[in-house]
Amino acid sequence: MYFRDHLSGLVKAGDDGDSGSSMVCDMVCLQSHCHPFLSSFGPWFLRDRAQLMALLTYEAVEAAVKNRVEMKTRNYGQAVRVTQRDDRADSLHKVEPSxxxxxxxxxxMPLTKEVQVEYLLRRLD
Known part of the structure; x- marks a missing residue:
């Protein structure tokens, strides 16, 4: 209902180019979704670091986030030319987006998952 009825009336179809805001919103949604799900498992399951790491790993989501970060770097990390005579052709970006x-x-992302695993394990103590 939300996507079909409400969202289509609030936004235009397509990419607005604001990947940064989308990434922040995605992270908030993922954190609010994953945290209650993982913390509801019993202690017998939560003691296994490898299983917890596997639960927190979504390769498709991580690939999408990586692409978003690269796109955001391309958009916001461009070298600004102060004068028209400043024709530095060596680099278009301050830092290579890839x-x-x-x-x-x-x-x-791996460090974030390690912190989440550590949090869940310490929560049982």
Missing amino acids: LVANLYCNWT
Whole structure:
């Protein structure tokens, strides 16, 4: 009902290019959805770090987040030219977007999952 009736009347179809806000909203939704689900399991299941990590790992979601981070870096990480004579052709971006996306994918997301696993394990103590 929400998507069919309400959302279609509030927004235009398509991509508005504001990936940053979408990413923040996605994270809030995922946290509010996953936290009650995982914390409702019994202690016999929660003691297994590998199973908890597997529950927190969604490769399709992580790939989508990585793509979003790269797109946001491309949009907001561009080198600004102060003058028209400033024709630095060596780099269009301050930082290579794929580097930021890989850093996020290989460091930020795994570390976030490790913190979530640690939180759930300590909650049982």
